[in-house]
Amino acid sequence: MIALCLSLLGWAAACLFHLSVQPSYRRRALYRFPYSLSVQRFLRLLCPTIALFGSCLYEGIVGLFIWSFSAPFISMAVTFLNTFRIWETLFQRHDKALNH
Amino acid sequence: MSPALRSWIVFFHRWTGFPVGVGLFVLFASGALVTFNLELQQWMQPQTAILAPETTNGLTHAEKLLLPEGKKDEKTSSFLRLPFNRDPVFRLWQYDGYFFHGPALHPETGQPLPTRDVVGSSFFNTLHAYFFLPNLWGRSLVSLLGVILLIPLITGVILHWRRFFSDLMLFRPHASSHRSWLDFHLLIGTLTLPLVFIIGLSGGILQIQNILSSLVPSPVHRSLPPTHSPPLSSKSLSALEAQGKHVWGETAGGFFMPIGNDIYLYRPDQATFCITRAHISTTHPIPRTLPYCPDFHSILTGIHLMRWAGPTMRWLYFGLGIIGAFLMASGLILFYKTERRQIKERSPSSSWGLRVIYAVNTATIIGFSIATLGLLWSTRLPALPVLPPRSWETALFFALWAGSLIHALCFRKAARCQLLLLCIMGLGLLPVDLLTRPLVTDRPLLFLSVDGCGVAVGLLSLFAYRRSCLS
DSSP: OOHHHHHHHHHHHHHHHHHHHTGGGOOOOOOOOSSSSHHHHHHHHHHHHHHHHHHHHHHHHHHHHHHHHHHHHHHHHHHHHHTTHHHHHHHHOOOOGGGG | OOHHHHHHHHHHHHHHHHHHHHHHHHHHHHHHHHHHHHHEEEEEGGGGOOOOOHHHHHHHHHHHHHOOOOOTTTTOOOOEEEEEBOOOSSSEEEEEEOOOEEEEEETTOOOOOOOOOOOOOOHHHHHHHHHSHHHHHHHHHHHHHHHHHHHHHHHHHHGGGGGTTTTOOOOOSOOHHHHHHHHHHHHHHHHHHHHHHHHHHHHHHHHHHHHHHHSSOOOOOOOOOOOOOOSSSSSSHHHHHHHHHHHHHTTTOOEEEETTEEEEEEGGGGGSOOOOOOOEESSSSSSOOOOOOOEEEHHHHHHHHHOOHHHHHHHHHHHHHHHHHHHHHHHHHHHHHHHHHHHHOOOOSSOOOHHHHHHHHHIIIHHHHHHHHHHHHHHHHHOOTTTTTHHHHHHHHHHHHHHHHHHHHHHHHHHHHHHHHHHHHHHHHHHHHSSSSOOSSOOOOHHHHHHHHHHHHHHHHHHHHHHHHHH
């Protein structure tokens, strides 16, 4: 279970950073992390890598499978959350520029 | 990429994707169900969902049924599977080429449990492995599908490559119907691409290896080498199980099989990543020394069958199978929508080709789900007296599936009617379960999970029905 939680957290962070570095004109990034793009791109790679090491440390080879199999689920969950603008509801953020 | 080349790739993607997608939808969906095959078996036979420890007394009684007095020298193809956490009863099973069938025995007493002879989980195994076709033809078809899956995958990646990463998490449900289905198809396809590739290819190669091994007959198991260790003093199953525990540490889930005048105990598949089928017998109590993964075939079985997986991994694998089925379903729907647009541009009158595509899609996506739920219902409801229960359940499954196809061929709004039926059957699974088994059970989560999946299918089809009414 720890391996699964680590994997989900790592992939979720990677997805959020991926969305954050998308340009605004694509009207998908409803939030922005306050770091430079290069740092965010680095974190996008770092988070799942740490999750991979963590889950393998806890579960061995099973951790590798849990890590790889959990990726599509959390990515889809983040996509749907983002698509249906649940971030806006949760954090009450209304960025007019992004709604054009 | 030149427009001409792109249009050729689109052509290949669509026209290989449609026929392959029909078969792969069934393979992915049945594969997802096979992930929980033993749990489904218990759902179909609620009397076997008990929590009781295995006892020596139980094993002794089970031995009497496996090797009846006076018939010990007769050839039998039965085997006795030991209880373990996923299926906590003895199973005295025989394989008839399609199904594993036989009595379930209580783990404490070894007495047969009063269960109905149902198709069980092996129905989906057989469907997944060779579509209930003659063995060689079925396996060839499945392996062909596994290999041809590469064409739509590769052509899809080529077509989408330019925006592969930037549109990785793009989904626009409020856009036009075609656009939102395409987004959905791309979203699932890109996020699951490596896993679908590995699972599809490993399944295809496994089937090719099975075909090759069936063409060159080989003994059921590798004979044990001469050993200097003395044979067991007792030929009882208990002594063999004790020896198995001494050698491997754990035997729960392993199985006994009488071969010739000897009795073999096979190591449980879930004990190791690669399935090696290590075994001992009363005359050879020390197993052959095998590497952890002796060959490529055993590695593929480890990756594809995942017998070693625990509940978390099993749920993830199940979910991936369902997502794979959604990938195929969205592709089939997109194919139909594009064909409809193109055909209507050429001639506004209705086309038989389009009707056939519509019927095949409806029968594949909705009909298969109806047939699966119908099978689950039929294992709990009384069978027709004219047929034995297993034949009745199998016949019902294929009749519902064929009925869905014929209905969709005859009626223009068949998909909506069938969605409504699917909704009723999905939501009705919970009441059927509660009404046809004792309310108090040792494994409530098992029943709740299967019923929950039925309710989820029902709600999803209700959502799809409402959307189809609005559009």
